[in-house]
Amino acid sequence: MGSTTTPRRSNTRQRIQDVALKLFLEQGYEKTALREISDELGVTKAALYYHFKTKEDILVSLFLDLGRKMDELIAWGKRQPRELTVKQELLARCSVIFHDAAPLFDILIANQATLDALSVGQDFKDRVAALSDLLQEENSSLNARVRCATSLLTLHFGTFAIRQLDGDPEEKRLALLAGATELLTSAHEGVLSGVAGPSAGVPPEG
Amino acid sequence: MGSTTTPRRSNTRQRIQDVALKLFLEQGYEKTALREISDELGVTKAALYYHFKTKEDILVSLFLDLGRKMDELIAWGKRQPRELTVKQELLARCSVIFHDAAPLFDILIANQATLDALSVGQDFKDRVAALSDLLQEENSSLNARVRCATSLLTLHFGTFAIRQLDGDPEEKRLALLAGATELLTSAHEGVLSGVAGPSAGVPPEG
Amino acid sequence: MGSTTTPRRSNTRQRIQDVALKLFLEQGYEKTALREISDELGVTKAALYYHFKTKEDILVSLFLDLGRKMDELIAWGKRQPRELTVKQELLARCSVIFHDAAPLFDILIANQATLDALSVGQDFKDRVAALSDLLQEENSSLNARVRCATSLLTLHFGTFAIRQLDGDPEEKRLALLAGATELLTSAHEGVLSGVAGPSAGVPPEG
Amino acid sequence: MGSTTTPRRSNTRQRIQDVALKLFLEQGYEKTALREISDELGVTKAALYYHFKTKEDILVSLFLDLGRKMDELIAWGKRQPRELTVKQELLARCSVIFHDAAPLFDILIANQATLDALSVGQDFKDRVAALSDLLQEENSSLNARVRCATSLLTLHFGTFAIRQLDGDPEEKRLALLAGATELLTSAHEGVLSGVAGPSAGVPPEG
DNA sequence: TATGAATGAGTATTCATTCAT
DNA sequence: GATGAATGAATACTCATTCAT
Numbered sequence: 013m014g015s016t017t018t019p020r021r022s023n024t025r026q027r028i029q030d031v032a033l034k035l036f037l038e039q040g041y042e043k044t045a046l047r048e049i050s051d052e053l054g055v056t057k058a059a060l061y062y063h064f065k066t067k068e069d070i071l072v073s074l075f076l077d078l079g080r081k082m083d084e085l086i087a088w089g090k091r092q093p094r095e096l097t098v099k100q101e102l103l104a105r106c107s108v109i110f111h112d113a114a115p116l117f118d119i120l121i122a123n124q125a126t127l128d129a130l131s132v133g134q135d136f137k138d139r140v141a142a143l144s145d146l147l148q149e150e151n152s153s154l155n156a157r158v159r160c161a162t163s164l165l166t167l168h169f170g171t172f173a174i175r176q177l178d179g180d181p182e183e184k185r186l187a188l189l190a191g192a193t194e195l196l197t198s199a200h201e202g203v204l205s206g207v208a209g210p211s212a213g214v215p216p217e218g
Numbered sequence: 219m220g221s222t223t224t225p226r227r228s229n230t231r232q233r234i235q236d237v238a239l240k241l242f243l244e245q246g247y248e249k250t251a252l253r254e255i256s257d258e259l260g261v262t263k264a265a266l267y268y269h270f271k272t273k274e275d276i277l278v279s280l281f282l283d284l285g286r287k288m289d290e291l292i293a294w295g296k297r298q299p300r301e302l303t304v305k306q307e308l309l310a311r312c313s314v315i316f317h318d319a320a321p322l323f324d325i326l327i328a329n330q331a332t333l334d335a336l337s338v339g340q341d342f343k344d345r346v347a348a349l350s351d352l353l354q355e356e357n358s359s360l361n362a363r364v365r366c367a368t369s370l371l372t373l374h375f376g377t378f379a380i381r382q383l384d385g386d387p388e389e390k391r392l393a394l395l396a397g398a399t400e401l402l403t404s405a406h407e408g409v410l411s412g413v414a415g416p417s418a419g420v421p422p423e424g
Numbered sequence: 425m426g427s428t429t430t431p432r433r434s435n436t437r438q439r440i441q442d443v444a445l446k447l448f449l450e451q452g453y454e455k456t457a458l459r460e461i462s463d464e465l466g467v468t469k470a471a472l473y474y475h476f477k478t479k480e481d482i483l484v485s486l487f488l489d490l491g492r493k494m495d496e497l498i499a500w501g502k503r504q505p506r507e508l509t510v511k512q513e514l515l516a517r518c519s520v521i522f523h524d525a526a527p528l529f530d531i532l533i534a535n536q537a538t539l540d541a542l543s544v545g546q547d548f549k550d551r552v553a554a555l556s557d558l559l560q561e562e563n564s565s566l567n568a569r570v571r572c573a574t575s576l577l578t579l580h581f582g583t584f585a586i587r588q589l590d591g592d593p594e595e596k597r598l599a600l601l602a603g604a605t606e607l608l609t610s611a612h613e614g615v616l617s618g619v620a621g622p623s624a625g626v627p628p629e630g
Numbered sequence: 631m632g633s634t635t636t637p638r639r640s641n642t643r644q645r646i647q648d649v650a651l652k653l654f655l656e657q658g659y660e661k662t663a664l665r666e667i668s669d670e671l672g673v674t675k676a677a678l679y680y681h682f683k684t685k686e687d688i689l690v691s692l693f694l695d696l697g698r699k700m701d702e703l704i705a706w707g708k709r710q711p712r713e714l715t716v717k718q719e720l721l722a723r724c725s726v727i728f729h730d731a732a733p734l735f736d737i738l739i740a741n742q743a744t745l746d747a748l749s750v751g752q753d754f755k756d757r758v759a760a761l762s763d764l765l766q767e768e769n770s771s772l773n774a775r776v777r778c779a780t781s782l783l784t785l786h787f788g789t790f791a792i793r794q795l796d797g798d799p800e801e802k803r804l805a806l807l808a809g810a811t812e813l814l815t816s817a818h819e820g821v822l823s824g825v826a827g828p829s830a831g832v833p834p835e836g
Numbered sequence: 837t838a839t840g841a842a843t844g845a846g847t848a849t850t851c852a853t854t855c856a857t
Numbered sequence: 858g859a860t861g862a863a864t865g866a867a868t869a870c871t872c873a874t875t876c877a878t
Contacts, residue, residue, distance in 0.1 A: 022841070040331025042248055045868065058871085059842055067869065122331040125246025154385045158393035161383060162376055169375040170368055177367060179360045187364035191401055198400065228858075251851065263852085265859050273852065434862070452743025454660055457847065470850085471863055479848065534743040537658025566797045570805035573795060574788055581787040582780055589779060591772045599776035603813055610812065640837075663872065674839050676875085681837095685873065839878085847871075854864080 025063045027053055032070045037115055041071060041123045068130055071119075075132050078113045082139045085109065089146040096200045099147050100193055103163060106143065107189040110171045111181075121172050140168065147196060159199035166192040231269045233259055238276045243321055247277060247329045274336055281338050284319045288345045291315065295352040302406045305353050306399055309369060312349060313395045316377045317387075327378050346374065353402060365405035372398040437475045439465055444482045449527055453483060453535045480542055483531075487544050490525045494551045497521065501558040508612045511559050512605055515575060518555065519601040522583045523593075533584050552580065559608060571611035578604040643681045645671055650688045655733055659689060659741045686748055693750050696731045700757045703727065707764040714818045717765050718811055721781060724761065725807040728789045729799075739790050758786065765814060777817035784810040 031052050035044040046067055050057045064070045085105055092098040110117060120127060120136055127133030147160045170188045177184060237258050241250040252273055256263045270276045291311055298304040316323060326333060326342055333339030353366045376394045383390060443464050447456040458479055462469045476482045497517055504510040522529060532539060532548055539545030559572045582600045589596060649670050653662040664685055668675045682688045703723055710716040728735060738745060738754055745751030765778045788806045795802060 024841080039335075043331065043335070046870090047868080055841095056843055057869085058844075061870070062841060062843095121327075122334070124330070125249065125328040126331070128246075128328070129249075154383075154389055155393045155396065157383060157385075158376075158380055158390060159397050161380060162372055162394065162397050165375055165379050166368055166372060169371055170364075173371050174364055174367060177360075177363060179363075183360055184364060187361045188368065190361065191365050191368050191404075194404065195397055195401070198397075230858080252853090253851080261858095262860050264854085264861080267853075268858060436862075451747075455743065455747070458849090459847085467862095468864055469848085470865075473849070474862060474864095533739075534746070536742070537661065537740040538743070540658075540740070541661075566795075566801055567805045567808065569795060569797075570788075570792055570802060571809050573792060574784055574806065574809050577787055577791050578780055578784060581783055582776075585783050586776055586779060589772075589775060591775075595772055596776060599773045600780065602773065603777050603780050603816075606816065607809055607813070610809075642837080664874090665872080673837095675873085676840080677838050679874075680839095839876105841876095843873105843875080845872095848869100850868080851866090852864105855860105855862095857860085 024053070024055065024059065028060055028063055028070065029074060033074055033115060033119075036071070036074075036119050036123075040126070041119065042126050068132070071130070072132050074119075075116060075136070078109070078116050079135060079139070081109050081113075082143070086139065086142045086146070089143070094149075096197065099196055099200075102143070102146060103167065103192055103196060104189060106164065106167055107171075107185060107192070110167055111185050114171055114175070117168070117172050121169065140164065149200065152199065156199040159195045163192045163196040163199070166195060230259070230261070230265070234266060234269055234276060235280060239280055239321060239325075242277070242280075242325050242329075246332070247325065248332045274338070277336070278338050280325075281322060281342070284315070284322050285341060285345070287315050287319075288342075288349070292345065292348045292352070295349070300355075302403065305402055305406075308349070308352055309373065309398055309402060310395060312370065312373055313377075313391060313398070316373055317391050320377055320381075323374070323377050327375065346370065355406065358405070362405040365401045369398045369402040369405070372401060436465070436467065436471065440472055440475055440482065441486060445486055445527060445531075448483070448486075448531050448535075452538070453531065454538045480544070483542070484544050486531075487528060487548070490521070490528050491547060491551070493521050493525075494555070498551065498554045498558070501555070506561075508609065511608055511612075514555070514558055515579065515604055515608055516601060518576065518579055519583075519597060519604070522579055523597050526583055526587070529580070529584050533581065552576070561612065564611065568611040571607045575604045575608040575611070578607060642671075642673070642677070646678060646681055646688060647692060651692055651733060651737075654689070654692075654737050654741075658744070659737065660744045686750070689748070690750050692737075693734060693754070696727070696734050697753060697757070699727050699731075700754075700761070704757060704760045704764070707761070712767075714815065717814055717818075720761070720764055721785065721810055721814055722807060724782065724785055725789075725803060725810070728785055729803050732789060732793075735786070735789050739787065758782065767818065770817070774817040777813045781810040781814040781817070784813060 028049065031049050032044070035048055035052070038044075039048075046057050046060055049070075050060055053059075060070070064073065085102070088105075089098070089102050092102075120133070124133065127136075144161055144164050147164060148157060149160070152160075167188065170192070171185075174184050174188055234255065237255050238250070241254055241258070244250075245254075252263050252266055255276075256266055259265075266276070270279065291308070294311075295304070295308050298308075326339070330339065333342075350367055350370050353370060354363060355366070358366075373394065376398070377391075380390050380394055440461065443461050444456070447460055447464070450456075451460075458469050458472055461482075462472055465471075472482070476485065497514070500517075501510070501514050504514075532545070536545065539548075556573055556576050559576055560569060561572070564572075579600065582604070583597075586596050586600055646667065649667050650662070653666055653670070656662075657666075664675050664678055667688075668678055671677075678688070682691065703720070706723075707716070707720050710720075738751070742751065745754075762779055762782050765782060766775060767778070770778075785806065788810070789803075792802050792806055
């Protein structure tokens with residue numbers, strides 16, 4: 013008792029995921045060869061296949077958690093009344109989820125052409141579409157619809173894009189959320205003047 | 219009047235570009251084999267090499283026009299005073315350029331991981347950064363900076379994303395521009411009410 | 425005119441087929457690696473892929489002629505009346521075809537487990553079944569049916585097996601054919617005493 | 631009465647053999663991965679290695695019984711005088727052995743290319759050759775020799791081939807044996823007119 | 837009796853690119 | 858202006874086998 017034996021279960025599986033995440037981020041999913049992953053880990057390619065059935069399987073395993081969280085949020089959203097405050101809360105919770113999984117979003121965004129052909133890409137698209145639906149108001153104007161869609165998009169792509177700005181990450185997240193929420197809120201205010209004007213549509217100032 | 223000589227250059231070069239654009243869009247740059255392009259054209263792979271030095275070269279040729287237009291806009295922006303109206307005009311002109319080159323943006327966005335390693339991707343990133351700089355105000359709050367960045371982003375990714383929404387393309391473009399302009403404008407108004415609700419929480423502004 | 429230029433079309437395709445046939449015979453289809461074929465030819469594996477789409481494609485190309493000849497024979501057989509003499513002629517023509525394609529039969533027989541999963545194996549089985557059908561008499565006894573089936577089989581497997589016997593090939597072929605024809609003929613004679621006897625069925629002598 | 635000890639040896643070894651036999655039959659020896667065997671048994675691949683030294687060893691174990699029986703028959707044959715009746719009895723006993731071990735014959739025949747490189751294949755070939763020798767008459771004509779060889783062959787390949795014919799298995803076996811015996815018997819009758827004739831050697835019909 | 841983890845050598849296939857003609 | 862033939866380097870994946878526990 014009180015045995016000090018080392019754990020029988022090695023942590024190789026976890027280490028594969030870590031290295032894969034890193035390399036997928038740095039080089040993209042397609043351009044990352046399994047050999048690179050195994051080399052970095054000091055194991056053989058075949059070892060990867062002991063832990064994962066395919067290369068895609070490694071990728072999928074990385075997204076399991078995120079998928080679960082998004083599904084929970086969607087389920088929650090469906091149980092709520094369709095009110096602006098609920099939608100704002102939805103956006104806020106999205107913001108948290110997205111930022112927690114920031115590296116995964118990088119991969120998702122940077123490898124779209126590749127992931128679109130994979131279940132992982134389709135699943136994610138479906139979930140974002142479900143969330144987007146929850147934000148939409150029926151029978152609203154095109155302007156409103158574009159704004160609703162854009163509000164989620166801002167979070168989605170913004171998460172990925174604001175990293176290069178200086179500043180505290182949490183502050184930046186909140187600033188991004190603020191912008192997105194504004195977009196969403198403005199879509200729910202009756203007065204959305206059909207904006208368009210001179211020179212390619214810039215609204216006349218003043 | 220007008221030249222009477224028929225063009226000596228066959229249109230194969232152009233046809234290669236057309237097919238390449240189509241396939242890069244449908245399948246991604248990396249997953250499109252040169253054989254697919256040549257097959258669709260009814261020529262051999264080797265024929266492509268008569269017209270273009272490398273596969274990347276085909277891609278680059280597709281982006282020449284867009285690059286030129288963006289450079290012109292950046293140059294124009296630099297000659298203008300740093301005023302909100304100028305920035306709004308900048309956004310509007312961007313909107314036009316982006317929408318005219320919509321398919322190229324699809325490629326850019328969907329193939330980021332790949333294009334980041336290529337000159338074409340870096341050049342574009344540089345240009346967007348230059349435009350983003352033109353929108354920024356010095357010494358502004360983080361909130362303002364995020365919004366400025368987001369306004370351009372909205373245009374950039376939105377162009378790509380609103381295609382799945384119903385509605386007239388031009389109307390959608392203007393709606394998207396309106397949202398972006400709003401974001402930009404709000405960044406230049408002192409009062410940035412922190413919109414957001416409970417939980418996940420935007421800090422209440424004093 | 426009277427140009428002495430070497431042929432532009434290299435004979436590589438043919439040489440691939442020759443080497444493949446040889447190695448498939450010596451080692452079996454599955455155990456023959458494409459690398460072995462290309463090595464023996466002094467080209468790279470990729471060169472094989474210029475001439476054939478897949479490994480299976482090389483195999484298939486080897487069987488094209490044989491398939492055609494068997495189809496012609498089957499077609500011929502179907503046009504003839506169902507008489508013993510016709511069947512004997514069928515067997516005789518089979519004998520010629522089989523012996524001409526002897527190496528292919530070796531491959532077919534020795535690699536059954538593998539080829540059964542490939543079109544080449546199925547196609548061949550179908551053709552042999554069609555020939556076997558042409559030899560059968562309707563409403564004949566089990567004894568007769570087994571003999572008819574066996575007569576073709578004798579040719580099929582015998583072709584492959586008598587090679588190790590000494591003697592002139594053509595003589596051996598005729599001897600094999602004679603045995604097969606006997607089997608077929610006896611199936612068409614009324615008197616097929618239900619053979620069976622003592623100790624596991626040896627016919628009682630004399 | 632009887633031993634009261636339960637068998638210490640688990641039946642895993644037997645179960646491995648059963649599953650292996652089934653899969654070797656269905657898919658061929660080479661295409662059956664050890665993982666498939668262990669999966670079907672609900673054990674790990676490594677477990678197989680506790681019971682058998684190699685994959686080939688599993689195969690070999692399957693053929694032990696058949697080999698013994700054939701050796702006994704050969705030994706018996708060698709002790710007998712070289713008479714037609716003995717040869718007929720030899721054929722009859724062969725028929726029984728072959729039919730009892732029908733699945734093994736399927737494997738042997740369908741995997742020749744593979745098994746030829748293995749002891750199991752060579753051993754079997756040797757035994758069949760020994761049996762064939764026992765059937766042969768010294769100084770007989772080519773025709774007679776081909777017939778003797780063919781008679782055994784008919785049994786060997788026929789066993790495998792008549793399964794697709796309708797009818798009672800035992801009846802079919804006897805019919806096959808009858809054909810084979812006829813071939814053998816005719817080889818021992820003096821008059822074997824050198825059959826050959828017009829058009830690829832069909833005997834002229836009376 | 838068995839397993840978890842890993843290996844090493846191999847396989848078919850793909851692709852951008854080259855070059856003599 | 859284009860082709861036929863070929864290359865070299867890479868890739869995902871499979872499999873029998875080993876061994877400490």
